[in-house]
Amino acid sequence: MSKKTRRENAILASPMVLFLLAILGFPTVLSIVYGFSETSFETLTRPEFSGLANFADVLSDPTFWQAAWFSLRFGLITALLQCALGLALAVYLAPLVERHGWTVAVLIIPIMVAPAMMGLMYRLVLHEFAGPLPHYLYAWFGTAPSFLGPAHVFKTVVLAETLQWTPFAFVLFLTAYQAIPSELREAAAVDSARPWDVFRHIEWPLMRPTLYVALFVRFIDGFRVFDNIYTLVGAGPGGSTTSMSIYIYESFLRRGEIGKAMAAAILLFLTAFLLLAFGQRLTKGRTE
Amino acid sequence: MAPRWMVFSIAALVMNFPVIATLVTAFKSPGEVSRNPSLWIEAPTLENFVTVLTISDRLNIYHYLWNSTVAALIGAVLPMIVAFPLAWVIARRGVGRAVLFPLVVNLRALPLIIFAIPLYMMYSVAGLLDTRLGLGLILAVVNLPLALMLLVNAVADIPTEIEESAQIDGAPLGRLLWHVVLPLCRPAMVTTFVFGFITAWNEFLFGLMLTTREAVPMTVGASFFFATSGGGVQWGVAAAVMVVAALPPLVLGLVMYRRITGSMVAGAVKG
Numbered sequence: 361m362s363k364k365t366r367r368e369n370a371i372l373a374s375p376m377v378l379f380l381l382a383i384l385g386f387p388t389v390l391s392i393v394y395g396f397s398e399t400s401f402e403t404l405t406r407p408e409f410s411g412l413a414n415f416a417d418v419l420s421d422p423t424f425w426q427a428a429w430f431s432l433r434f435g436l437i438t439a440l441l442q443c444a445l446g447l448a449l450a451v452y453l454a455p456l457v458e459r460h461g462w463t464v465a466v467l468i469i470p471i472m473v474a475p476a477m478m479g480l481m482y483r484l485v486l487h488e489f490a491g492p493l494p495h496y497l498y499a500w501f502g503t504a505p506s507f508l509g510p511a512h513v514f515k516t517v518v519l520a521e522t523l524q525w526t527p528f529a530f531v532l533f534l535t536a537y538q539a540i541p542s543e544l545r546e547a548a549a550v551d552s553a554r555p556w557d558v559f560r561h562i563e564w565p566l567m568r569p570t571l572y573v574a575l576f577v578r579f580i581d582g583f584r585v586f587d588n589i590y591t592l593v594g595a596g597p598g599g600s601t602t603s604m605s606i607y608i609y610e611s612f613l614r615r616g617e618i619g620k621a622m623a624a625a626i627l628l629f630l631t632a633f634l635l636l637a638f639g640q641r642l643t644k645g646r647t648e
Numbered sequence: 649m650a651p652r653w654m655v656f657s658i659a660a661l662v663m664n665f666p667v668i669a670t671l672v673t674a675f676k677s678p679g680e681v682s683r684n685p686s687l688w689i690e691a692p693t694l695e696n697f698v699t700v701l702t703i704s705d706r707l708n709i710y711h712y713l714w715n716s717t718v719a720a721l722i723g724a725v726l727p728m729i730v731a732f733p734l735a736w737v738i739a740r741r742g743v744g745r746a747v748l749f750p751l752v753v754n755l756r757a758l759p760l761i762i763f764a765i766p767l768y769m770m771y772s773v774a775g776l777l778d779t780r781l782g783l784g785l786i787l788a789v790v791n792l793p794l795a796l797m798l799l800v801n802a803v804a805d806i807p808t809e810i811e812e813s814a815q816i817d818g819a820p821l822g823r824l825l826w827h828v829v830l831p832l833c834r835p836a837m838v839t840t841f842v843f844g845f846i847t848a849w850n851e852f853l854f855g856l857m858l859t860t861r862e863a864v865p866m867t868v869g870a871s872f873f874f875a876t877s878g879g880g881v882q883w884g885v886a887a888a889v890m891v892v893a894a895l896p897p898l899v900l901g902l903v904m905y906r907r908i909t910g911s912m913v914a915g916a917v918k919g
Contacts, residue, residue: 368821369737369741371733372737373748375729375730375734376731376733376748376796383786386766387763387766387769387770388766449655453652453656456653463656464905465902467659467663468908468909469667469901470663470667472846472898472902473667473850473897474867474894474897475850476867476868476870477850477867477890477893480874480890481666482666483874484670484673487883490681491669492685492687495686523663523665528912531909531913532912532913574916584760586853587852587867590856591871604759605853609764612765612768613857618765621765625762626762629758629762632758636757
């Protein structure tokens with residue numbers, strides 16, 4: 361590589377590098393400093409080194425483990441539900457979509473609504489007196505569950521997340537389905553194979569790599585959930601819907617435990633990093 | 649086809665139920681909201697929208713809309729500016745493929761809260777707390793991964809012959825990028841912008857943490873209408889606010905839905 365080329369490369373890469381350093385590099389240093397220090401909002405500029413005290417604090421906090429368990433469960437369940445529903449819808453509706461492309465637009469409306477806004481909308485939908493859902497349940501079945509009560513709140517937030525993001529999985533599977541060469545299906549039709557066999561032996565093997573990608577992407581999003589749960593129920597009854605993100609937010613702004621929040625954020629980062637490395641290995645191994 | 653239409657209708661109705669219910673409620677009078685929670689409107693009225701759009705000091709929706717517009721524009725355009733030159737280097741010279749590209753792309757999978765707290769501290773020192781610029785800058789980070797992925801793909805798709813013939817003419821690199829490569833990347837640029845604008849507009853966590861008064865975006869502002877101050881939530885008004893707040897990304901997304909679905913696939917698969 362000539363000197364000129366090298367200089368050109370450096371100049372062209374510099375906007376990105378400088379931007380990353382400025383907006384993420386400095387905060388990263390800060391979070392490491394504060395993660396290992398004793399600080400409050402009053403002593404913000406004078407952090408005192410405290411070693412691993414914050415990490416010990418976090419790891420011995422039962423609420424933290426409850427939040428970790430919530431995020432893991434929430435991520436797994438919502439990812440599985442979205443992929444199952446999305447796959448079924450994509451395969452079944454593909455012939456319809458092929459002739460009427462606009463149907464996709466109708467189905468992906470939820471994706472374009474802010475998750476925070478979706479959480480607020482569910483507050484209306486599920487409201488005891490003003491909400492249409494309890495109204496119809498009462499009218500038809502004479503009873504309606506308390507959606508946001510301790511007994512049902514987990515199911516409710518899982519349902520809200522699933523219904524908003526199933527369209528995402530749907531689009532991924534639909535694209536994979538449409539990419540299957542039509543000769544394959546035609547050949548199967550000549551052999552008068554049944555639809556289920558066509559799916560199992562031809563379409564499914566070709567769509568399986570998409571399943572891993574979709575599961576992974578949806579799991580990551582569920583794992584880090586904040587907006588919709590926060591606007592719908594906050595930390596939930598008895599902290600039952602406290603995700604990792606909500607836990608860190610509450611430690612920081614509600615309780616002012618800066619060092620602890622930072623330590624939890626660092627732990628969350630390491631967890632996400634490991635999951636990412638694992639997920640990429642998984643999807644790479646399967647698609648290649 | 650009939651059973652497929654059936655399934656489509658049910659899926660559309662269930663998944664869009666909150667949106668439909670909100671839209672219906674927004675057109676009910678306050679009296680009707682408390683009397684009739686069904687999806688049927690007895691006497692449609694624009695009363696709630698008038699209330700929302702008539703400026704009040706405490707909850708000024710125009711202020712929120714303006715904040716969101718400015719922050720989302722910064723958040724959508726800035727990633728394109730910093731990603732485009734790098735995308736060319738990566739696609740054409742393979743430089744940055746080992747470290748920089750995966751670093752940026754993987755930002756997408758990190759929980760945003762990790763950045764929010766240190767940024768809060770940095771912003772409070774730098775005077776960026778509660779500013780539209782500060783909010784826009786971090787929204788730009790959120791949009792970086794997709795911008796870089798889409799632009800690297802776009803540059804790689806340009807036939808090298810086009811660039812080579814321009815280089816034979818002795819055009820300097822800057823001119824080549826500006827006059828030849830950039831125009832050919834226009835479709836990808838539009839997609840990047842649309843997706844970035846919608847993502848930035850819909851973001852909530854950073855707005856919640858990094859703004860308090862002056863730069864509060866629409867998503868956070870909408871939640872203020874749900875804060876019960878004595879008399880309980882005015883559902884009709886709250887619903888009208890949400891309709892207004894959700895409209896910009898929804899209209900943009902529906903007009904461009906083919907690009908949206910395309911970039912979702914690109915973003916998910918290349919990660």
